[in-house]
Amino acid sequence: MVHFFCAEKGHFGGFSLNEQLRLLRELQDVDLELKAIEADKERYPMEIKNLDEKLVSEKEMFKKREERIELLEKERRQKEGDLELEQERMKKAQSKLYDVKTNKEYQALLVEIETLKEINSQREIEILEIMDEIDELKRKYGRMQKELQEMEERIGAEKKQLEESLGKVDGALASKKRKRTMVTKKLSTELIALYQTLKEKRRTAVVPARFGACQGCNMKIPPQMFNEVQKSEAIIVCPSCNRILYWEDKIDYR
Template sequence: MREHLELLWELQKLDLDLKAIEGERNRYPKEITKLDEKQNMEKEKIHKEREKLESLEKVRKQKEQALLAEQDKIKRSEGRMTEVKTNKEYQALLSEIETFKEAASRVEEEVLLVMDEIDELKKHLSKRDKEIIILLENAEAEKKRIQERMAEDEAVWKEKSERKATLSKQVEAKLFTLYNTLKEKRQGIGMVSVRHETCQGCFVNVPPQMFIEVQKNNCLIRCPNCNRILFWDENGEKK
């Protein structure tokens, strides 16, 4: 019996490991998706900032053209100075030139404001470009790490599954069936160790005499509370 209990104990540990890997299998692709989304979001954000810069450059060009147009008007009016004949005409032309100059100076101010905004945005973008490169690289590295872990997990899965198949045939059939039934009913755990006179499945104390018997690992003993098969794990107790 001892040998079968030991094989079953190994099997229980394998089952828990396989269950953990299954959990990871579901988790890893989600983590990768999350990293993909994060990368795309950052790319999208910087793309929008670049678009904003482009549109500001357009505004700047428009304003500069408007400024040229105003300056042109001033020049033309000034050119007409030699043609004026009366003081009234002269005053009218002066006032016209003044109006054009005011308009030009307003546009000039607007050009300067846009240029300031462009400078700020350019500075911000050059900083963001560096940040985003690091961020994307980190996300890429993290994805690679996850993929490597996935590959490792699959290798471990294969190895443990093969060992499980072997053990399943070696453990006494009746014991194996009992284990599987318990495992299904008790959250994947059909066999538990006993430590400090306590069942490690339900954490209820086992009677002292039973504890003594369990430590021999000579016969099938089940927890009086949760019904799981009890095992004395010498290595576990030392830890």
Template sequence: MDIEQLKQLQDVDIQIANIYQEKTELEETLQKDEEAYKNAEITVAEFNKNYEQLEAEKKAKEAEIQQTTEMIKRWDARLKEAKSGREYQAFMREINGAKRDISEIENAVLKIMEELEKIDTTRGEEKKKIEEIGQRLQQTSEQSKSRISVLAKQIQDLDLKKNTIAKNITPTMLSMYEQIKKQRHKAIVGVKKSICQGCHVNIPPQLFNEVIMNNRIILCPHCQRILYYVEDTVAAEQKPKRNKKAV
């Protein structure tokens, strides 16, 4: 009878689904960590580039200060040799202008230094993140990867088992099973105390009797799942107890 084979098929399908879920979760966690690691590395590289650019800018500004200071010194020397008040005034103007330039450049240097400090702090945090993820990856990556390949092998084996079982099921039945599975997740469910275990709706007595007889495939009138009879275990357990009391 197809129903037994279908039950076996469903068992294998459920096993495959569970293993597949574990495998997917492992793969996703691994992928997430690897991506986070790569992203943090890219961020640090960007920070490094930014830092270098700002440092070069700072050096250029410091050189500018140096040059302007030298210029002031030269004007200072000429100031002492000024031949007229007008000449003296002209040198003084140049010197004062140069001093203002220097203080502006110094302010810019300070801003760059603040920026550098900020970058250094954030870069440090990213580096720490890289270290943390790196450690975690080192600890779990190999473990996860070997577990994933074990699970992949299990799925492969179960697929073979599924094919073997499917060979004993008529194609019509098989396609019916796959169709219901697609819609209802579980295609075959038990009927216990005349209640469908898939949708928990009562099965009419005549139909329930047919499920017990198991002469043909019966679908639940409510959820359209394939039904099989499940003995009411509570009632079955209670009976012997009564018997014991009677004895």
């Protein structure tokens, strides 16, 4: 139990101060762990959602490629159909050449045949271009299919891990909360109150004093006070930021 708080010196007094300081640090550690677990609890579902969205967008891109190939195949079939009809027309025109009666008719047929020839060779070029594009897309498509499959497996594994971690979060939270209750039971109410106030105001409540300075605000501590921190016989707060000070060596080699 802490019996008094000496405001002008910034000391708490009481028995087993060393133990109280140790418990305060433990409380702070537990609180930091709790905060981290709570952050994980919020983060995991968001990460899972992001992974799902990533996969959906990849699949959509893949589908667009597929649709592009389908469209080109359709275009190719269309053009091949046209080419066939025009070749048919050309054959008819060529066979008519032997039946024409007048030179005028003959010349007109020759012009028609020539025009059809041009159209057909243009059509053939177009078909070849489409086929090239299809080949190129199919090559990329095969690669994408493999990449997509790999990505699906990777995302699946990541998701499984996240879901497993998420499943453990509530248990971890409950266990840390139990530990917190156990620690606070052993701490004096005055110290808990001071700790809470400092935590809300300064985020960290208990900080080491190192090289004669408070490691919370980096301000120098008067030498006399630093000696007292080293003795660990009283709760001493930093004169600048009011954080509770501890001497690391003393704590670490307890």
